[in-house]
Amino acid sequence: MAAASLRATPLNSVHRALGAKLVDFGGWEMPVQYSGIVDEHQAVRTGVGLFDVSHMGEIEIRGSEAQTLADFVTTNHVAKLQIGQAQYAGLLYSHGGFADDILIHKLASDHYFLCVNATNQQKDFEHIRALNRFDARVDLTSDHYAQLAIQGPQARATLQKLTPVELSRIRYYWFIDTTLDGSPARIAHTGYTGEDGYEIYVAPEVAERIWNRVLDAGEEFSIKPCGLGARNTLRLEARMALYGHEIDASISPWEAGLDWIVKLDKGDFAGREALVEQKHKGVRRQLVGFEMRGRGIARDGYEVWLDGAPAGWVTSGSPSPTLNKSIGLCYLPAGAAGIGRTIQILVRSQLVDAVTVETPFYRRAR
Amino acid sequence: MSIYPKNFRYTREHEWVRVDGNTVTIGITDHAQQELGDIVFVDLPKTGTRVEQGGTLGSVESVKAVSDVYAPVSGEVIEINQALATAPEKLNADPHGEAWLVKMRLSATKELERLLSAADYQAYIGAEK
Numbered sequence: 001m002a003a004a005s006l007r008a009t010p011l012n013s014v015h016r017a018l019g020a021k022l023v024d025f026g027g028w029e030m031p032v033q034y035s036g037i038v039d040e041h042q043a044v045r046t047g048v049g050l051f052d053v054s055h056m057g058e059i060e061i062r063g064s065e066a067q068t069l070a071d072f073v074t075t076n077h078v079a080k081l082q083i084g085q086a087q088y089a090g091l092l093y094s095h096g097g098f099a100d101d102i103l104i105h106k107l108a109s110d111h112y113f114l115c116v117n118a119t120n121q122q123k124d125f126e127h128i129r130a131l132n133r134f135d136a137r138v139d140l141t142s143d144h145y146a147q148l149a150i151q152g153p154q155a156r157a158t159l160q161k162l163t164p165v166e167l168s169r170i171r172y173y174w175f176i177d178t179t180l181d182g183s184p185a186r187i188a189h190t191g192y193t194g195e196d197g198y199e200i201y202v203a204p205e206v207a208e209r210i211w212n213r214v215l216d217a218g219e220e221f222s223i224k225p226c227g228l229g230a231r232n233t234l235r236l237e238a239r240m241a242l243y244g245h246e247i248d249a250s251i252s253p254w255e256a257g258l259d260w261i262v263k264l265d266k267g268d269f270a271g272r273e274a275l276v277e278q279k280h281k282g283v284r285r286q287l288v289g290f291e292m293r294g295r296g297i298a299r300d301g302y303e304v305w306l307d308g309a310p311a312g313w314v315t316s317g318s319p320s321p322t323l324n325k326s327i328g329l330c331y332l333p334a335g336a337a338g339i340g341r342t343i344q345i346l347v348r349s350q351l352v353d354a355v356t357v358e359t360p361f362y363r364r365a366r
Numbered sequence: 367m368s369i370y371p372k373n374f375r376y377t378r379e380h381e382w383v384r385v386d387g388n389t390v391t392i393g394i395t396d397h398a399q400q401e402l403g404d405i406v407f408v409d410l411p412k413t414g415t416r417v418e419q420g421g422t423l424g425s426v427e428s429v430k431a432v433s434d435v436y437a438p439v440s441g442e443v444i445e446i447n448q449a450l451a452t453a454p455e456k457l458n459a460d461p462h463g464e465a466w467l468v469k470m471r472l473s474a475t476k477e478l479e480r481l482l483s484a485a486d487y488q489a490y491i492g493a494e495k
Binding site: 036037038318 | 401403404406407409425427428429430432
């Protein structure tokens with residue numbers, strides 16, 4: 001039984017009724033699986049899956065200098081966003097390590113909406129406020145939103161039944177404020193699965209009704225409620241970073257292979273100086289994907305060996321339900337992080353061969 | 367009605383034991399496979415391996431997690447279930463039957479007394495929840 005101190009999303013009783021296995025995920029009681037991780041994973045790859053991700057945090061920046069603050073605290077280029085557009089970015093400390101990775105949405109020229117990691121939200125809020133020397137206001141508004149993710153090739157057909165907006169007109173990484181089943185909703189064409197899909201933000205009071213309507217709408221596509229277990233295997237196959245694993249305060253965007261979210265030429269921002277210096281000097285380690293060759297599964301935190309000595313660590317490792325292989329991501333010394341290299345993973349006191357491979361492990365057909 | 371056979375003995379680490387003379391068959395319980403979810407990998411000892419009661423016998427891995435299997439009794443491993451190497455998912459389908467893990471030659475019958483009956487095991491997992 002969960003401790004009383006665990007936080008619950010507005011859908012907690014729905015998960016219980018569906019027979020979900022609930023776990024403590026960074027202080028939230030969250031469903032890790034319903035029918036099974038592999039079953040849910042396949043539903044998203046071939047049909048459609050529905051996730052409760054209401055534990056994610058929301059932070060809003062408003063004011064005449066909202067964009068200036070947003071650009072100062074993130075690595076990507078907020079000034080380039082149009083109203084209705086979203087962007088993936090890093091939130092860095094001055095030393096260049098990640099405070100978080102976030103999605104930033106431009107609602108208006110003076111209003112930005114940030115989706116941040118659940119366990120980081122309070123820290124992010126304080127971090128942004130501490131850097132705010134502009135005419136801007138920062139609010140932590142997580143309690144105003146429930147967030148659902150509808151992901152998979154049939155996500156659009158499912159969601160289209162519930163909204164008057166023509167979803168095919170929302171391009172990837174754009175969003176729209178509209179209605180879902182008659183209730184106000186923000187529908188973003190974003191996701192964390194490597195599949196097409198949407199992330200929607202609604203009021204907590206309507207979350208249960210919307211959840212059930214989405215399940216009804218997806219019935220013809222055999223929609224499945226999906227837990228954090230499948231969310232993890234899906235994002236790993238797509239090589240999407242998970243805070244606390246691929247990225248954290250000790251890791252820079254260069255090391256994590258997230259160069260594309262860093263815009264050094266946009267002007268000053270938190271962490272820029274450290275990133276410039278690191279780029280000049282070169283990074284010490286780099287994130288690289290691998291596949292197991294020998295029998296065994298690499299798990300998060302396992303040692304990676306090169307030429308008979310420990311050289312790095314596994315950030316995420318799992319059997320891949322789509323590829324039927326055991327895969328993972330690991331940090332290796334920068335000079336050794338090439339593709340096609342034989343490495344060894346220390347799996348429960350035994351060294352097992354693996355080989356570094358190109359990522360993402362899975363890329364959807366378009 | 368119970369899915370836990372009355373003629374098995376159980377451990378608090380969720381293994382079961384079926385005694386047949388001085389040979390025991392060992393597996394993991396239905397509760398264990400449910401908790402693990404989709405099982406994708408089973409690591410078992412070589413035949414001839416001697417294990418003490420409570421020692422590590424092998425491991426079972428699901429998509430999500432890895433779990434040690436402990437020896438419910440001391441003895442020598444005399445047979446392992448080869449089928450699980452290529453079909454670990456059988457552990458989800460039939461943990462008390464087809465998907466047994468190992469057979470051991472029992473070295474101390476007395477150790478069986480420390481194990482739980484089906485009723486006690488069910489009470490135990492009921493309380494654990």
